[in-house]
Amino acid sequence: MRSSETSPVNLPIPEESRLVHQAKSGDSEAFAQLYDAYLERVYRYVYFRVSDDQTAEDLASQVFLKAWEGLDRYQMNGSPFVAWLYTIARNLVIDHYRTRKDSVALEEIIPLASEDESLDEQVGVMFDLQTMRDALHHLNEEQQQVLLLRFIAEWSTENIAKEMGKSEGAIRALQMRALQMMAKHMQERKCNE
Numbered sequence: 001m002r003s004s005e006t007s008p009v010n011l012p013i014p015e016e017s018r019l020v021h022q023a024k025s026g027d028s029e030a031f032a033q034l035y036d037a038y039l040e041r042v043y044r045y046v047y048f049r050v051s052d053d054q055t056a057e058d059l060a061s062q063v064f065l066k067a068w069e070g071l072d073r074y075q076m077n078g079s080p081f082v083a084w085l086y087t088i089a090r091n092l093v094i095d096h097y098r099t100r101k102d103s104v105a106l107e108e109i110i111p112l113a114s115e116d117e118s119l120d121e122q123v124g125v126m127f128d129l130q131t132m133r134d135a136l137h138h139l140n141e142e143q144q145q146v147l148l149l150r151f152i153a154e155w156s157t158e159n160i161a162k163e164m165g166k167s168e169g170a171i172r173a174l175q176m177r178a179l180q181m182m183a184k185h186m187q188e189r190k191c192n193e
Contacts (some may be wrong), residue, residue: 150175
């Protein structure tokens with residue numbers, strides 16, 4: 001899923017606007033450039049809200065399929081294209097949890113170590129990620145969204161405030177409370193082991 005061509009930052013607004021306009025006119029190459037620019041960020045956003053890589057990849061792909069199908073509904077009114085993608089991603093994650101059947105793939109139960117890392121290292125990383133996901137799920141929806149947009153999507157506090165319709169101070173307060181709650185949950189979990 002991760003592409004070396006993927007950009008970690010937003011496209012410049014004029015470039016993004018041009019690509020969106022071209023894509024709306026049916027230019028699939030322009031949409032492919034938007035896909036390349038934002039795939040990694042959408043994937044990371046989804047990954048921290050679901051339980052496994054495959055589901056995250058599937059949902060990230062669905063985000064771009066829905067974006068392509070609904071491109072005529074997207075309006076560039078001060079909000080970047082990636083914000084619209086995150087809205088689609090958020091809705092797909094919600095739908096995923098509403099409809100999922102609880103099952104675990106065999107690969108998740110018995111992960112195979114890569115040549116570059118020991119089984120202990122791989123299990124440690126998986127445990128840390130799962131601990132973070134568990135802690136994230138103890139937060140309310142707004143706190144989750146703030147942390148995901150800030151640290152996974154790498155948005156500025158200003159952009160998060162605009163997206164969520166709150167002041168920058170309120171976003172900073174939400175972020176601080178969310179981080180404190182996550183740290184507390186992770187510490188409690190560590191103490192209970």
